[in-house]
Amino acid sequence: MHPVFSECPICGGELLVTHLQCRDCDTLIQGRFIASPFAQLSPEQLAFAEIFIRNEGKITRMEAELGLSYPTIRNRLHELIRTLGYEPGEEDARGLTEEERSQILSDLNEGKIDSEEAMRLLQDSEVKE
Numbered sequence: 001m002h003p004v005f006s007e008c009p010i011c012g013g014e015l016l017v018t019h020l021q022c023r024d025c026d027t028l029i030q031g032r033f034i035a036s037p038f039a040q041l042s043p044e045q046l047a048f049a050e051i052f053i054r055n056e057g058k059i060t061r062m063e064a065e066l067g068l069s070y071p072t073i074r075n076r077l078h079e080l081i082r083t084l085g086y087e088p089g090e091e092d093a094r095g096l097t098e099e100e101r102s103q104i105l106s107d108l109n110e111g112k113i114d115s116e117e118a119m120r121l122l123q124d125s126e127v128k129e
Helices: 043-054 059-066 070-083 098-109 115-128
Strands: 016-021 028-034
Touching: 043 059, 043 070, 059 070, 098 115
Parallel strands: none
Antiparallel strands: 016 028
16 A cells, blocks of 8 residues: 555646545545645654654653654654645744734723733733744
């Protein structure tokens, strides 16, 4: 058995799966099927994803299981995320909009939150930027 490829090895175009066949009864299903985004992952990346899921995303547990450092595991995770078409940390880097900052200050002014909560909310956004 071989993994399903999502990209043509000749031109780089998207490959379509056109039939599925049961190993037990030979039932054949024909049509045009799109491969899972995970079909783009290398066998090593798939194994890493499985370990990540099994360890509930806890990198410290992965360090112990794989015998790798935290930065190495983070790098492999970021590589996997990029292969799936996303940019790691994109959401984290967002920070607060001016409207969100104004709302925090307004809530502070109206007594809905205290100064400590306002500072925490504003500082959390600075860490993300």
